[in-house]
Amino acid sequence: MxxxxxxxxxxxxxxxxxxxxxxxxxxxxxxxxxxxxxxxxxxxxxxxxxxxxxxxxxxxxxxxxxxxxxxxxxxxxxxxxxxxxxxxxxxxxxxxxxxxxxxxxxxxxxxxxxxxxxAKKKTPRGKKLVIRKGLGHHPKLMQTAIKTLLLHDFVHTEKHDSKIYHEVEIANRFIREACKKHHENGKERQNNWLIPIIKKYDGLASFLNRRIPKRRER
Missing domain, CATH: 3.30.70 (Alpha-Beta Plaits)
Known part of the structure; x- marks a missing residue:
């Protein structure tokens, strides 16, 4: 042999x-x-x-x-x-x-x-970002909204850059559009039900992240 x-x-x-x-x-x-x-x-x-x-x-x-x-x-x-x-x-x-x-x-x-x-030489497997665990047994629309909230900070917009070096490629058109345009105030939100949801919870998250001064500092 x-x-x-x-x-x-x-x-x-x-x-x-x-x-x-x-x-x-x-x-x-x-x-x-x-x-x-x-x-x-x-x-x-x-x-x-x-x-x-x-x-x-x-x-x-x-x-x-x-x-x-x-x-x-x-x-x-x-x-x-x-x-x-x-x-x-x-x-x-x-x-x-x-x-x-x-x-x-x-x-x-x-x-x-x-x-x-x-022995054959193996081709390296491509890595994909897949969110499928930890979403629970929720309706499909709620799962889509949760995925969008998890991904929106990893997409470049006019107001902020992505928090990672390489921008995530999102296949779903509605999720991609909501991540791109959730900082805009145009009519796009009328055609995408995800945009107002992302705007609401993104604003709530930024409010909670603000540092509340202590009584001594006031």
Whole structure:
């Protein structure tokens, strides 16, 4: 086996594997549950189909007893090429299942083939500013207003510059317009319901930030 190649075994799940994440390590080997057993153009294994072990109720939060599970192909990559790798290979090939609740029939799998693969150079993933956690179970309009309030100080306007070096690119047109024009007094506020809300709470925040002098200083 060449220096740039590594050993890989591929299997397929029969029943979903109950595990928190589809990518994990066992005995120093990376185990991936993927939708396809080959890397994509960027060098990453595609994310598998996610399911739930338990019964979900619509409109109700997921119970702690309901676990994530994944179904697809099982890819195990072995580091190095020595006697320890052979022992690890034999141990993995003896497995008939992965994950939790195997006594209940979950995590069953079968091995398909063994390969020698060359490591691919991965393309760095782009980072996006996404606000999705911490908003609570509020109506969509309220969530939009909260997002706008969180973002409005990070956008350049005529009265102040952004508080970060690179201005945030906002995809939503109404949020972008409200962040840009919340300091203006034109008719734009009539066409965007977010502008008066941002003006109100931005003014309230600036009022609360003013330093109230103590009695001794008056």
């Amino acid at each position: 060449g220096t740039n190649k590594r050993l890989r075994i591929i299997g397929k799940t029969i029943t979903p594997v109950v595990i928190p994440k589809p990518f994990f390590y066992v005995k120093g080997c990376k185990v991936s549950i993927t939708r396809e057993p080959k890397e994509n153009e960027k060098g990453y294994l595609p994310y598998p189909r996610r399911m739930h072990y338990g019964k979900l109720i619509k409109g109700v939060r997921k119970a702690p007893t309901i676990k994530n599970c994944y179904q697809g192909f099982v890819v195990v990559d072995f580091p190095g090429n020595n006697q320890q790798t052979v022992k690890r290979l034999q141990w993995f090939l003896s497995l008939k299942g992965l994950g939790k609740h195997q006594n209940n029939g979950m995590g069953k799998m079968q091995w398909l083939e063994r390969q020698e693969v060359t």
